[in-house]
Amino acid sequence: MPTKEEVVEQFRCQAIRDAAMRVVARKGYDHVTVQDIADEAGIAKGTVYLYFKSREDILEKTMTFSFDEFHARIHEAIEAGGTFVEIVERVVHAQLVYFEERQEFFRLYLVMAEPLGERRLKKHAVYRTHIAQLTKMVEAAQQKGEVRDEPAERIAIAVNSTVRDITLQRLHEKAPRPLAADAAFVRDYICRGIARS
């Protein structure tokens, strides 16, 4: 049983993470300042440092925390079973919906996938986890002979990239077409390619 202090602490941490996520969505990961986060959360900058030890700490915790929920959703979609096409359909749909509902998270997610600079950031580890999840899905389908015999990780990356960029495109459009249409498009693109059959 958590003490009252722990409950309050958790509540504050969550509020700060939520604020951080909104600000990252607005300004981009690299341009977020601690003052921004404090303002967004309606507290003083000093208070932030009572709950997190540095700017990086806030951003990293924000990332991993949000990601856990996303990860769980995809896990569900995979575990529900069925043919590979059905699984892909659910996974694609789950991702599109999740990104659509939580654009702040999606923008954070974009940052996770990209890193390639001097520092191997923790962000990237989070992205790799997601790829690993999809890779297992592909491997299972290959065992059942539903998917071509190519490196599973390559396939997972290809699948994921498509979902991500279509989501990005939808975010840029003022009035994107119905989500179901893009979900179907991505599912078909992944499974059958774009050649007229």
Place this chain on the structure above:
Amino acid sequence: MPTKEEVVEQFRCQAIRDAAMRVVARKGYDHVTVQDIADEAGIAKGTVYLYFKSREDILEKTMTFSFDEFHARIHEAIEAGGTFVEIVERVVHAQLVYFEERQEFFRLYLVMAEPLGERRLKKHAVYRTHIAQLTKMVEAAQQKGEVRDEPAERIAIAVNSTVRDITLQRLHEKAPRPLAADAAFVRDYICRGIARS
């Protein structure tokens, strides 16, 4: 006929752009300082400002300048004609080779595709140009009935995302498999999907 002064000026500008590209590749777009660029180019910071009017000016010019050459290569690959599969094969191959040979450019390219923050950056315009180029390619193929009847821009985005993320993956690997293998994989993924046929 350019004067001697103009030649020297162009040479200096090119040297600074080259330096900027290398530093961006190492540190990432947002963390590059003007001092970094000056050091890399072997000149003083003040000298940089004789040729460019601001940090943003350097980065923007570096981006568009490098991109023009890339754009031309893809244009060639498209215009050489043939069936859609052949064209895709050439385009994918050209991109993979170009990215492999110029990793600094690729890292710059990654930054172009991503923006989604407060400011609609010029970076993004450059990326849109590339997508527009691919979109035209897809539309031509649709006219000939070689490609399914889906929004051409969506297809272009999907195609491009795959090439990009596979390239990214290759950069992370110490010993990636032969480029031709990935080129074939991407081509097949795009045209036929991943379902076992």
Place this chain on the structure above:
DNA sequence: AACTAAACTGACCGCTCGGTCAGTTTACCG
């Protein structure tokens, strides 16, 4: 060699940001 204009330099300025901490407010308990 003497002169000059153009090219170049790097110390400097103003500003922003991450992080600190002395002081203030709040909340709880006897």
Place this chain on the structure above:
DNA sequence: CGGTAAACTGACCGAGCGGTCAGTTTAGTT
């Protein structure tokens, strides 16, 4: 209430950055 400990605040500090410019070096001309 009164007292005290915990929570909170925001002015402040030092570091680092973009951009400037007075001074120095270089290169061309006579």
